[in-house]
Amino acid sequence: MEDWIRALRDLVVDNLKRNRFPLPADRSICSRWASGLPEGGRRVLYSSCMYQLAPLIAKAVDVLQKVGASSGGVRAKLAAAGARVFGGFLLKPSDEEARRADGILRNIATMLSKAGVQFGVLRDEPYSGALLYELGFEEDFASYAREVYRYFKERGVEEVITVDPHTHYVLERVYPKYVERFDLKVVSYMDLVKPSKASVVKAVVHDSCLYARYLDRYDVYRRLLDSVGVVHVEDPYVTGKAYSGCCGGPIESVRPDVAGEVAKIRVRQLSKLSDTVITVCPICYVNLSRAASGLKILDLAEVIS
Amino acid sequence: MISEIDRCARCGFCEAVCPTYNAVRMRHMGPRGRLQMARAVLDGGVSSRYVVESLATCLRCRACELVCPASIRIVDAIVEARKRLYARA
Numbered sequence: 001m002e003d004w005i006r007a008l009r010d011l012v013v014d015n016l017k018r019n020r021f022p023l024p025a026d027r028s029i030c031s032r033w034a035s036g037l038p039e040g041g042r043r044v045l046y047s048s049c050m051y052q053l054a055p056l057i058a059k060a061v062d063v064l065q066k067v068g069a070s071s072g073g074v075r076a077k078l079a080a081a082g083a084r085v086f087g088g089f090l091l092k093p094s095d096e097e098a099r100r101a102d103g104i105l106r107n108i109a110t111m112l113s114k115a116g117v118q119f120g121v122l123r124d125e126p127y128s129g130a131l132l133y134e135l136g137f138e139e140d141f142a143s144y145a146r147e148v149y150r151y152f153k154e155r156g157v158e159e160v161i162t163v164d165p166h167t168h169y170v171l172e173r174v175y176p177k178y179v180e181r182f183d184l185k186v187v188s189y190m191d192l193v194k195p196s197k198a199s200v201v202k203a204v205v206h207d208s209c210l211y212a213r214y215l216d217r218y219d220v221y222r223r224l225l226d227s228v229g230v231v232h233v234e235d236p237y238v239t240g241k242a243y244s245g246c247c248g249g250p251i252e253s254v255r256p257d258v259a260g261e262v263a264k265i266r267v268r269q270l271s272k273l274s275d276t277v278i279t280v281c282p283i284c285y286v287n288l289s290r291a292a293s294g295l296k297i298l299d300l301a302e303v304i305s
Numbered sequence: 306m307i308s309e310i311d312r313c314a315r316c317g318f319c320e321a322v323c324p325t326y327n328a329v330r331m332r333h334m335g336p337r338g339r340l341q342m343a344r345a346v347l348d349g350g351v352s353s354r355y356v357v358e359s360l361a362t363c364l365r366c367r368a369c370e371l372v373c374p375a376s377i378r379i380v381d382a383i384v385e386a387r388k389r390l391y392a393r394a
């Protein structure tokens with residue numbers, strides 16, 4: 001299994017070096033949503049390409065497994081070639097996945113503008129490095145984080161608006177540990193928007209572990225839903241701050257079988273409360289969607305506008 | 306960190322809320338098992354397939370920490386041990 005994890009690390013590090021994106025993919029998928037928005041400035045809306053990246057993680061694992069890498073370690077040596085097995089092959093989100101990601105980000109941008117928030121975008125924004133940190137390769141992460149920080153500084157950025165919990169967590173809590181004199185202000189779009197309508201009337205919220213238990217945002221998205229009249233069904237053992245279960249996503253690349261089983265259990269719990277689930281993280285969305293049959297899963301930024 | 310781990314009373318409350326333990330029902334894939342694996346690594350012990358599997362599959366979801374009566378920083382221990390394990394090879 002350690003070979004497998006190292007193969008993943010090689011793949012991610014190699015691609016970050018070449019492309020500032022963790023997987024072999026055409027980077028243009030990251031910036032389509034931003035067309036027409038003002039470039040740069042002191043405050044930027046930073047997607048870290050997370051909405052486009054999330055569906056690609058499972059695809060990358062599939063490719064690695066097909067070329068003979070195995071998370072059980074049987075033929076894992078082959079995977080040691082991690083970065084090379086893809087050759088010139090590029091991962092691509094499906095048209096529907098790409099459209100969905102772009103739509104979510106555009107809606108966030110529109111909500112911010114309507115709330116009077118001025119911001120710019122960076123069309124060649126680098127990925128935050130979160131995946132590397134989460135895989136456990138902190139030294140690789142640290143040197144990459146310093147590079148990303150320099151990128152922001154060189155462009156005069158002082159404040160970053162995040163759209164997902166993984167990016168928010170590493171920027172706010174992990175970067176300062178590794179980047180000397182880190183002084184970027186990190187805010188979430190959820191702290192700033194003032195939505196006026198919703199596309200559903202009743203749903204259950206699936207919390208992000210990071211938002212609920214690390215970043216103190218448990219009440220923030222609930223308040224947003226309240227403000228547009230969405231009824232969120234609660235049950236302390238399913239949606240309570242302490243008991244809300246993880247989607248399994250963080251180990252999707254390490255043990256997809258266990259991640260899938262975790263998601264199935266989570267979907268079963270949620271489905272008892274509502275047939276509509278609202279997620280606040282692109283990784284949760286992907287992992288739960290794969291296990292959900294007959295359940296409608298929507299991102300918060302697909303519900304409020 | 307080892308003294309932190311040694312405060313574990315092995316009560317098992319954490320296992321009841323751990324998503325990976327509930328998915329596979331194997332001790333090394335739950336918090337109290339992971340703590341012992343972490344202890345072995347931090348103490349310089351030999352690694353095995355189970356140690357890697359145990360530490361690499363923690364979701365870092367923190368569900369266990371919120372129910373632990375000994376308030377052990379379970380995720381910090383696991384992450385620290387994992388870092389040590391990968392750096393060693």
Ligand code: SF4
Nearest residue numbers: 313314316317319373
């Ligand atoms: S809940 Fe805390 S004290 Fe009890 S077994 Fe788990 S880690 Fe040990």
Ligand code: SF4
Nearest residue numbers: 323363364366367369
């Ligand atoms: S943080 Fe790790 S050990 Fe604790 S409940 Fe989550 S998956 Fe289990």
